[in-house]
Each structure stands twice: as structure tokens, then as C-alpha cells.
Amino acid sequence: MGKVLTLDTLNRALLLENIHPDATARLTKAGYEVRTMPRALGEDDLIAALHGVSLVGIRSQTHVTQRVLAAAPELLAVGAFCIGTNQVDLAAAARRGVAVFNAPFSNTRSVVELAIAEIISMARRLPEKNANMHAGVWDKSSRGAHEVRGRKLGIVGYGNIGTQLSVIAESLGMSVYFYDIADKLAIGNARRCSSLEDLLESVETVTLHVDGRAGNHGFFGEAEFARMRPRSLFLNLSRGFVVDHVALRRHIESGHIAGAAVDVFPAEPKGNGEEFVSELRGLSNVILTPHIGGSTEEAQQDIGDFVSTKLIDFAESGATSMSVNMPNAALPAVPGTHRLSHLHQNVPGVLATINRVLAEHGVNVEGQLLRTRDELGYVLTDIGTTYSEDVLDELRAMGVTIRLRTIESG
CATH class of the missing domain: 3.30.70.260 (ACT domain)
Known part of the structure; x- marks a missing residue:
């Protein structure tokens, strides 16, 4: 491990990717000169922007690499104003004494509500009905529309989001099945599946809520879609790189998968206004959202308060409570x-x-x-x-x- 000598703490903070204004207000009140930017920065631009900065706040699109950390000796801490931290080289940050904090709980409810909304929307075929109405077509029919009550929901990843989704889905009358690589206690009447294959063959709707560990790259692809029951629904509100979108499109076009809702993508634009490119564009029975699972005013305010407080506490007292790397x-x-x-x-x-x-x-x-x-x-x-x-x-x-x-x- 390299040695990092003591440097005077500089009261400068950089917040990227439209972090909630409450974070700026809290840091400013604590005596920081705060610079904000609405978009993500690439590696070279981030290195330049971090000159003289002691605290940096990012979301999912800015990557804090080993090269960035090596070029930012004044940096004390990184705040990931989101759940995931796979965009930060945690080991390299720890080797330099840079603490990393995230918000593991603040947007749970927002993600769960979006998942529920999309399950109901797909079950009732609302995207298709909406498109027809805007095109001037009146199609009042119950064909293919279903209640979610009594349907079987399979949750892959039974963490904070998966467990809360389980509770709300049961309250709607759904039967919940879940699979997780860790030994998780079932909540309510949820049933644990011994394998992913067992879950996929048992349920009519599959929703992914897995974390960003490297082992989850390509986790869900051709074989998994083929195992799903015919005319099932599929959701991914976790990480873009866990799903093979080419395989998903193929199974949607064949009719094997009746509908899908996707909020995260392998490659995402760094800022608003840039073109979004995906194999899933143009499919009428696919709901595409721009990584907004946790993007509610309530969640972003909570995240802004929580992570900025952790950054300030570390800078001012050395507190590392809930740091993900120290x-x-x-x-x-x-x-x-x-x-x-x-x-x-x-x-x-x-x-x-x-x-x-x-x-x-x-x-x-x-x-x-x-x-x-x-x-x-x-x-x-x-x-x-x-x-x-x-x-x-x-x-x-x-x-x-x-x-x-x-x-x-x-």
C-alpha cells in the first residue's frame, strides 16, 4: 500500500450528475465551496475538475478509477448519491485513505413503487392501449388484460428492494417466490427457491434486483429467458450489464416473453439530451425508462441529505460509519x-x-x-x-x- 502524507483539508466539494440541491445546501452550510455540474465526467475531465477538491459526489455514470484517485491527492472522500458503488474503485480508494459512502436505503421505496407500477401496466397492457389512443384508435377490450392478484411474482435478489417489493406484492394478492445466493429469511408468505432455474419455471413475472458485483455481468441471458414460462413478464431495475438485451429482444419478438420493463442499460448517455441507443427500442410491449428507479423528489432529497452528512462527518471528525470500503x-x-x-x-x-x-x-x-x-x-x-x-x-x-x-x- 502506498503512503499518503497529511494534507491540509481543502473546503471544496464537487457534485456531479444533478445531485439534489439539499446536498449543496448542507455542504455550503458546513463551510464548503461547492461546484455543481449536471452531467457525468469522463476520466480526463474528472481529473482536471478534482484539482483542489476534498469531497466529490457522483451518481451512477461517473467512474472514479485508480488513475483518477492517483491524480487527486487532496481528495478525502467520495459520495455515491445512489445505491451502487461499482463505479468506484473501492480497493484503490481504500489504499489512498479515501472513504466511499453511498445511500443503500434511501431510494428503496421509489424503486419498489416503479416496479409495482410497471407490473400492473404490463399486466393491463397499458403501453399498447396508450399508444393506440394517441394514434386515434379506440380499442375497448379485455383481451390479454389481467389483474395482478393471484399471479406469481419471482424476485431475483432479496435485499432491501427485493424484500420491500415482496411485502407490497403480497398485499396486492400476488404469490411471491424469491431467489438469492445468500441465505435470506422469507418475509410473510414468500417462498424461497433453491435455484434460479426453479424460480424461472415457477412464476409468471420475473424481476431482477441484484447488486453490481463483477460476477453479475451477463447474469441473465438466452438460457434464463428460455427457462421462463411462456408469455411471462420481465423487469430489470437493478444493473444494466446483468441482462443480455439481444436475447431479450429475440424472446419478445418471438412472443415467448409477453412484455418487459427495463430501467437500466449496459451503456447509458452521460447527460440529458444525448441519444439513447438500445436493442430494445421500438418494441411496443417494452417499457423503457431512463434509469429513474430512484428518481423521485423524496428519494433524491433523502439521498442528498444522507450522503452529504456522511461526507461532512468524515471530513470533520473522521467518522466512517457505513463507509463501504473502510x-x-x-x-x-x-x-x-x-x-x-x-x-x-x-x-x-x-x-x-x-x-x-x-x-x-x-x-x-x-x-x-x-x-x-x-x-x-x-x-x-x-x-x-x-x-x-x-x-x-x-x-x-x-x-x-x-x-x-x-x-x-x-
Whole structure:
């Protein structure tokens, strides 16, 4: 792991991709000079924009790569104002002491409501009825239209979104089946399937709610669509790269899949107004939405508040609670002290060495907390405000040190 020396914290923040104004307001109130941009940035543009920036907020289209992190030594933390963090090189960020935060719960309800709306819309053939009406065609018929009550819903991925969807679907009278690679407890009357194949052969509607791990690339393709029951419905509101859209189009055109709703795509425009390209365009029984599962005012406001607060807490107190790439630690502040935030390689004896250095320089410890996570260790130490630069130099010089910061606690 490379060593990152202490740098003065710069009160500058960059927010990309139309993050909710509440995030800007909260950061501004905390003393940050905030720059906002409505779109995602490519690697080179992001490197240029991060000069002098300590906090950056992104959504799903901006990628914080190892190269970006290496070119941004002032950067303290990345806020992913969304659920997923696969657009950030988490390991590279951790090696540089850059904490990454996301919003794993804030938009759950919004995604669930969209899924329910699309299931009902497809079951009632609303896209087709709507298109006919706009074309001047009056087609008052019940042919092919169904209630969702009594139908079997298969949820692939039984996390925060999958479980809440399960509850609401049951309240509508649906029978819920689910599959997850982890051992998840069924909620209500939901039935766990032992395999994906078992689920696909049992239900009439399949909805994907899997995470962005690399192993999910191409997770759902030709074989999975072929296993689905004839005239089933399909939804993907999770990650664009998990589904083979060519295979999906083929099964829709053949009539094997009766309808689909897709909110996420392998390649998405970086900003509004750019052309959207997809194999699924032009299919009347496919609902396409521009990655808006979590895009409600309520969800975006909650996300803006939640993630910006995490960024501020880390910058001002070193708190890493709910960080996705660093040991989670939060130590109550002791007024009138300075805090040492020490990220290091997780090897035995580091805490003893830190305290020996402090003791040799006559520095008293007012409060201290150590947390570890895999190969990382993280120590928060509150000390008096009188100490020499030699103390910091010795802590920086420790062979296991990754990043050392000093923070005034108040």
C-alpha cells in the first residue's frame, strides 16, 4: 500500500450528475465551496475538475478509477448519491485513505413503487392501449388484460428492494417466490427457491434486483429467458450489464416473453439530451425508462441529505460509519482536542506503536478507538492541542501508515 502524507483539508466539494440541491445546501452550510455540474465526467475531465477538491459526489455514470484517485491527492472522500458503488474503485480508494459512502436505503421505496407500477401496466397492457389512443384508435377490450392478484411474482435478489417489493406484492394478492445466493429469511408468505432455474419455471413475472458485483455481468441471458414460462413478464431495475438485451429482444419478438420493463442499460448517455441507443427500442410491449428507479423528489432529497452528512462527518471528525470500503468507526468528539485519524495496514502492534510515540512526546490520550476491516486498520485518537510536529512526523514515518490526518474537534 502506498503512503499518503497529511494534507491540509481543502473546503471544496464537487457534485456531479444533478445531485439534489439539499446536498449543496448542507455542504455550503458546513463551510464548503461547492461546484455543481449536471452531467457525468469522463476520466480526463474528472481529473482536471478534482484539482483542489476534498469531497466529490457522483451518481451512477461517473467512474472514479485508480488513475483518477492517483491524480487527486487532496481528495478525502467520495459520495455515491445512489445505491451502487461499482463505479468506484473501492480497493484503490481504500489504499489512498479515501472513504466511499453511498445511500443503500434511501431510494428503496421509489424503486419498489416503479416496479409495482410497471407490473400492473404490463399486466393491463397499458403501453399498447396508450399508444393506440394517441394514434386515434379506440380499442375497448379485455383481451390479454389481467389483474395482478393471484399471479406469481419471482424476485431475483432479496435485499432491501427485493424484500420491500415482496411485502407490497403480497398485499396486492400476488404469490411471491424469491431467489438469492445468500441465505435470506422469507418475509410473510414468500417462498424461497433453491435455484434460479426453479424460480424461472415457477412464476409468471420475473424481476431482477441484484447488486453490481463483477460476477453479475451477463447474469441473465438466452438460457434464463428460455427457462421462463411462456408469455411471462420481465423487469430489470437493478444493473444494466446483468441482462443480455439481444436475447431479450429475440424472446419478445418471438412472443415467448409477453412484455418487459427495463430501467437500466449496459451503456447509458452521460447527460440529458444525448441519444439513447438500445436493442430494445421500438418494441411496443417494452417499457423503457431512463434509469429513474430512484428518481423521485423524496428519494433524491433523502439521498442528498444522507450522503452529504456522511461526507461532512468524515471530513470533520473522521467518522466512517457505513463507509463501504473502510473500517467503520465513530468516536464522540472531546471539545478542545485535536483528533488524529490514522489509516494503516492491519498488522499486530500498530496501536501500541501509536501510543508509544504519543507517550514519548508527553502527549495525553483523551479518547481512542480502533477498528479493522480485512487488510485495513483505522485508529481515531483525541489528544491535547499542544504537541510538536515531530509527533506527526513519526506517525507518518511508520511503515504501515496509509494516511494520517489531524482534525480539530472543537
